[in-house]
Structure formats: structure tokens, C-alpha cells
């Protein structure tokens with residue numbers, strides 16, 4: 613059995629619809645109108661121990677709702693979730709012992725306590741053995757560079773320091789699964805980098821399984837080895853990052869250097885996107901011009917001194933997928 617098994621899970625929300633105008637508002641005192649929203653719709657996937665999974669989708673796609681069900685905060689309307697052999701919302705205590713959760717927008721830290729005391733508090737709460745407690749505190753303080761702010765009350769910490777503290781606390785009891793919801797939101801590039809490297813080394817060292825939701829595709833690129841995409845509550849894609857990059861694209865980029873200034877290539881399906889002295893970048897339609905054909909055409913008729921091939925970044929593929937979704941939505 614996989615570490616996480618999600619089978620035909622759906623979650624519907626019922627919310628009160630507030631009408632416009634005083635007369636209608638008064639009417640709702642007697643008869644309420646509700647709106648129903650299928651936030652997650654028949655989603656199934658399984659995740660093995662040690663996987664690093666990016667769970668992505670446009671705003672309102674159903675990511676947070678899924679993570680809340682996996683972590684036992686929400687109960688699905690239908691379907692089953694098994695994580696670490698249990699149903700998370702049925703055995704909350706056991707579930708808490710094998711998961712760590714970091715929600716970028718919500719803190720689990722006590723703002724009046726310094727991290728030194730918070731670690732101690734969590735040691736008692738989770739009944740963590742002395743050895744693993746000290747080993748983990750030492751490891752996290754070193755890898756997350758927390759030494760200089762261990763004794764400051766949390767309220768005095770910067771956003772980046774707080775996020776590092778959240779991570780350390782969520783992982784203190786050695787959970788086998790770490791749920792991260794937008795862990796790098798609002799952070800500067802240096803802290804983002806620290807956090808991404810930390811998550812990767814944690815995964816290598818402890819085989820912690822990570823499920824990450826984010827809108828930052830650099831998070832996905834640098835942390836994950838698998839990508840699951842949800843849209844309007846439905847699972848639309850589940851691939852390794854490698855396959856995602858290859859199959860998600862219908863074009864590639866080629867950077868060409870010439871021995872001297874050169875006029876643009878004139879090949880159907882090959883479009884110049886950047887021109888710098890004797891160096892051009894082209895976007896090539898891979899359906900029309902395969903890489904081998906391009907090489908042949910170049911060697912036959914052009915004086916090229918260097919060639920670099922680049923696949924589109926994840927960012928670009930995802931932007932195209934989201935745009936397609938948005939266009940579908942408008943035409944419906």
C-alpha cells in the first residue's frame with residue numbers, strides 16, 4: 613500500500629448566498645438561498661514514501677481543500693483517504709504524529725515565546741525522545757541558519773525567519789509526511805533558496821514525503837520530482853517533472869552563435885525571439901522542425917559556431933495550461 617492513497621475524493625461546500633438590496637436581504641430572514649460548490653471533484657492519486665510532489669492549479673482550483681482533507685482538517689463529502697495506514701480525520705492523534713503541516717498564511721507558533729522555548733514546548737507536546745529532539749534541533753538550527761534569532765520572541769522575527777521557524781517546528785517530531793501550503797509566499801530570493809535547499813536535504817536525509825502547493829514554479833522546479841495539477845476541482849495532470857517538461861511543450865528554443873553579424877534564419881516554424889550581435893535565439897515549432905532536421909538545415913546553409921538547445925521552463929508550460937483553462941472558462 614502507498615503512503616498516501618486518495619480514492620475518488622470529493623468535497624462540496626454549501627454557502628449562504630447574500631442577495632443584493634434591502635428587500636431581498638429581509639426576505640432571506642425567512643427563506644435562505646444557498647450556493648453549492650464542488651471544490652474537489654472525484655480526485656484519485658497515490659503517493660509513495662519519499663516522493664516530492666507539487667500540487668498545483670489556478671486560484672480556487674481546490675488545492676487547499678485537498679490538503680486539508682489529506683491532513684485530516686476537513687472530511688470529504690465522498691471518497692476515501694488513507695495516509696500512513698489510517699483515515700486522517702478518524703484517528704486525529706495518530707495522524708498528528710506522522711504529519712507536519714506548514715500553511716504559509718497561518719502560524720502555529722506562539723508569538724510571545726522565543727524559538728528555544730517553542731522547541732521545548734513541542735518536545736513535551738509530542739513526547740519526543742531526548743536523542744531525536746536534540747539531533748533535530750541541531751540539524752534544523754544549522755540548516756535553516758536559526759542561531760541568531762533563537763532567543764528573540766517570535767513576534768520580533770522577520771517573515772523569512774518566522775517561516776524557517778514554522779518549518780523547524782512542523783518537523784521536530786520526525787513526521788513521515790510534510791504538507792506545505794505556499795511555504796515561500798512573500799519571501800525574498802535568498803530565504804526562498806534556503807528553504808528549498810532545506811526541504812531537499814530533509815527529503816534525502818529522512819525520506820520525508822513532501823506535498824507542496826504553490827504558485828511559485830521555481831518551488832516546483834527546485835523541490836519536486838512529480839507534479840499533480842487540479843483545475844475546477846478535477847485532477848487534470850499527474851506526471852514526473854521530466855515527462856511534464858517533455859510532453860507539456862510543442863516547441864523548444866535554440867540559441868545560435870555565428871562567426872559575425874548574421875541575418876535572421878528563414879525557415880518555416882522557426883521564429884526569432886531575440887537578436888544580439890552575432891547571437892540569435894529562436895523558438896522552434898517541434899512538430900514542424902525536429903532538432904535533427906534543424907541541425908541538417910543549419911549545417912547545409914548557415915555558418916553557425918555554437919548551438920544551445922533549451923526546453924521551455926515549467927513556468928511557461930504552466931502559464932499556457934492555466935491560460936487554456938481560463939479561455940475555456942470564458943467560452944462556457
Ligand SMILES: Nc1ncnc2c1ncn2[C@@H]1O[C@H](COP(=O)(O)OP(=O)(O)OP(=O)(O)O)[C@@H](O)[C@H]1O
Nearest residue numbers: 625627649651669670671672673674675676677678
Ligand atoms: N469553507 C468554504 N466554504 C465555501 N466555499 C469554499 C470554502 N473553502 C473553499 N471554498 C471554495 O472552494 C473552491 C476551492 O478552494 P481552495 O481554497 O481549495 O482553492 P485553492 O486551489 O487552494 O485556491 P488558491 O490558489 O486561491 O488558494 C473555491 O471556489 C473556494 O471559494
